[in-house]
Amino acid sequence: MIKKYTIKYFNLSGLLFIYSCAAIQTPPGGPKDIIPPKLVRAMPADGSVYFTGGQVELIFSEYLKENSVDKSIRILPSLLEPPKIKYKGRALWVDFPDSLMENQTYIISISRDLRDEHGVQLSQGLQIAYATGAEIDQGQISGKIYYDKPAAVHLWKIKAENDLTQFYKTSPDYVTDADDEGYYSFNYLSSGVYKLIGVDRSSAGLSLDPKRMIYGLSWKGNVQLDSVKIKDGINMRIATKPRTIKLMRGEWRDQNWGKLFFSDDISNYEKLLSVRIISDSSILVPKTFLDELDEKILHFILPNPLPGDSQIVINIAAVSQGEKTIIDSGKVKMKTSMEPDTSYLDIIYPKNGFEIKPEEDRIVPLDIYFSRT
Template sequence: MKLILTRKYAIIYFSLSGFLFLYSCAAIQAPPGGPKDIIPPELVHAVPADGSIYFAGGQVELVFSEYLLESSVEMSIRIQPSLPEPPEIKYRGRTLWINFPDSLAENQTYIISISRDLRDEHNVQLGQGLQIAYATGAEIDQGKISGKIYYEKPAVVHLWKIVEENDLSQFYKRSPDYVTDTDDDGNYLFYYLSPGAYKLLGTDRSFAGLPLDPERMIYGLSWNNIIQLDSVNTKDGINMRITNKPRSIRLVRGEWQSKNWGRLIFSDNISNYEKLLPVRILKDSAVIVSKTFLDELDQNILHFMLRDSVPGGSHIIISIPAVSQGEQTIIDSGKVTIRTPMELDTTYLDIVYPKSGFEIEPEQDRIVPLDIYFSRTMIDSIGKNAVQLFADTTSFPFDIQWLSPLHLQINPMDNWKPRSKFSLVVAREGIFPFFGRSIQDSIQTIQISTTRYKGFGNLIGRIEKPYPQPLIAELIPLEKEQSKQRTVVNSNSEFEISHVSEGKYSLLIFNDLDGIRNYSYGQVDPFRPAEWFQFLPDTISIRNNWDMEITNIQLKQQP
């Protein structure tokens, strides 16, 4: 798409100084000063007018309420359906001129789609995307598709019209026919669509207008296999959820940590698949037996330990097979080569977690363990009094358990006293890393405090029939530190989620067609629609020792 910025030149003669100055003025600018402009630019008028028929091409003039930011113009404008050659676009001040060719298709509605990337000179973007329509025939197509995208970031919706049989399965491999942005609340709307069958998906706005790479790009589908529009037809409630991460996890790299210990770094959390992930390690064409364990502080990392140490300068080849769930690949197969370093590790052992100032949220009905994570793999034995816990100056008795070579867990025999101070004391002579130095100081003290008892409540609900089966009810926290909880809606149309942390939540109901109790966002290869879902409109507030009851839940827009 060619963008032309018109310029004005002026020659000014300053007679008092006898000098001639040449000024070139770029785009017209509004006068400086005044309060900060936060009002989004708006389209004031279009020539020809929006909705004109018998359009034969030529120039379209669009005038906005604000001076436009030059760098935002070209990337924000699309012609839909696309033209064989991109149109020329001129820009000056508040006005855009778009030049259409005179060889347009007959009886076709063309749409000038302007995304929210268009900004005014104060960098304020459009409040919502714009669509201006012109028909080469006697009428403007009136089909509409609308819905809402549930996603944490700015999103875009791609729409394809099914023209031939191959489009049913391969549509995503070509650029979309229509693209529109969501507004700040996730709502989207396609106007001026001709009758026919369509497929659509939602994705991150950074991928706007691109063919879909299903292995690398995040996306979500509708629960509709095909959206069929008649001559004057509106399809609303076509809602989608976009996953926050790519569909498959990749092995990114491997790192050697010490003589018999290394780690594999993946592109995403592998905690659900750790036991399904065999690691094959080769040295000099010989398979080396290893033990693997997950990093509890960073669940993108899988550690491995060998039975024997490996000399420095060795090359280790590590491979993993693909891990699949049904027809979907969850973890791609991968291979990395690691060279073991020649240099010895002379750093001191560190207690990575907890650090002084750590707070524990005690619970009344269970004793919360205290987890200690070390920077280096440890021998699973501890000297007498090597780890001690004090409440002020009084010894606080506990049991210990090694959960991994990096993870020691302390389980107090008595419950934590709320709003109190504790000290964790670790002695250098009683803890033993496999290799290298122990902690630097002979005694390391970590100060710990407790908050008030953590509060819990329950959520009880009942759904009115009819509804699709089976259903899952899922509480999604609005505060990041909480975790999701879900349960099955039983045969009496009831559900209960117990022991929920105090806080604010949204309630999601979805049709668990694949039976895995996690929401399925759909996939394009092979094509499978997403699972039907509905969010309840109101925020759920869970309070300590309260049962929150929601009855007569009416599910709308069912599949």
């Protein structure tokens, strides 16, 4: 109660003084602050060698937004236990353990999730390096991601032959954000072979799930750092829709005719598709042709009708170009119709009321499409 009465009898200037000490804020009015925060100083200095762990202090040009700090900082390569991170005003403190690997360059990677008190994010990710040995690794891989949303890049160092094909199943060794133009850079890398993948920034740091995540692969495959320590132009494009075309469903239309429905246009790959129908342990090879009106549909016709109410399986083989799968392998199960299709034949194109304009000295063809063969 004493504290309450004391504050009550302060004069107005005293109240204003207490308020200003409680929260440091930009005076109201004036233009909106859109200047990104910058790293002003690191102690020990960026690039220090014979680093044995302990506390690193990072000072920024702006007061930082507290809830952006923890999710924006990673140590690369990853430590067995995450470091302790403290924050106050413009300063961050990162506490390293004293059990670091010998002759290893460690990187404090700060993503663009770090924001100042006005909500302005970093203009690009930061990397601050410390070496436990006598020198900092000087390897660099950089390039551009072509993508219309914020992106990040995952980098793996290949340590075993199996890693060349299975690397994406583990968490990345290094992660960095691309800037607003799509440019990225990994610095302080040791010699060796690396693999890269570009991802949407919302997936940064996660193991890759090819069935659920969109991603882009480096156009150059493996990236080797040896006597040439800087590799630039390692570009990639992130697809904005599923990377492979998939068989979605099948439809049995008559005793020897049906349709296969795909997730995307297959007109460029129609001749490469291998369709097999399994019925009563027999493997049948149908004739196939693309639908004239919908290039996501493939028709198939068997030379002889199948018995009604038969269980069949339709398999398609994967279609690839080089190492890239264009159409996934797939299969659909269905029953053949009990009765033949006795519905009337319909004209599905042109529609009722269609007009064709005659041309002088030229015969204008008219395509007519029916509802079934």
